[in-house]
Amino acid sequence: MRLERITIMLMLLATHTSSATDLEQGRALYIHYCGACHDAGAGHPGTMRLGVSRDQAHAVLTARSDLTTDYVMQISRAGNQMMPPFRATEINDAELAELAAYVTQHYKHTQ
Template identity: 35%
Template structure:
């Protein structure tokens, strides 16, 4: 009887630890969900356009090798200029690390001017 109770308890705890069929987003998916709208190249991407207006280099985040993880993590957690901070309930530290790795290793998209030519 005790063995049956222990097995039942273990099965119940195992079922509670993760949802069956749950799909966890990877770095690429989280980048698309949380970052691409502002940080991809070209018109219509606020962060890219803001840097262009300030006369700064405006490469897309994808493929950048010069980003430091601690800096990226700090900006994601604290926000910067118009970028809001992201809570750990929105993007966990491991998810930020996955986004960082994706940014460093993904192929940069075709570059478009950040601002329309006048």
């Protein structure tokens, strides 16, 4: 059931071009749920961990061009190594889709 919901959300995202408002909502969600661990700079454990396990070019999520919406949503729901999973009771599927769109499109909008 959850996989079906994620698939439907991804299909909707594929046909939807994120507006500036959607990206702002995604940004607010990113700041709330992800920023403490994944923002740029020292003292952010997710960024530091990715810098060691991958490389510095892949350390800051919003500076990456290789992430897909599907990947961000899957990792957010399942967790990854030190990162805890986020349940649908914490962030619903629509909010998660907005957050994932922000992460995957932020790089494009800053180039």
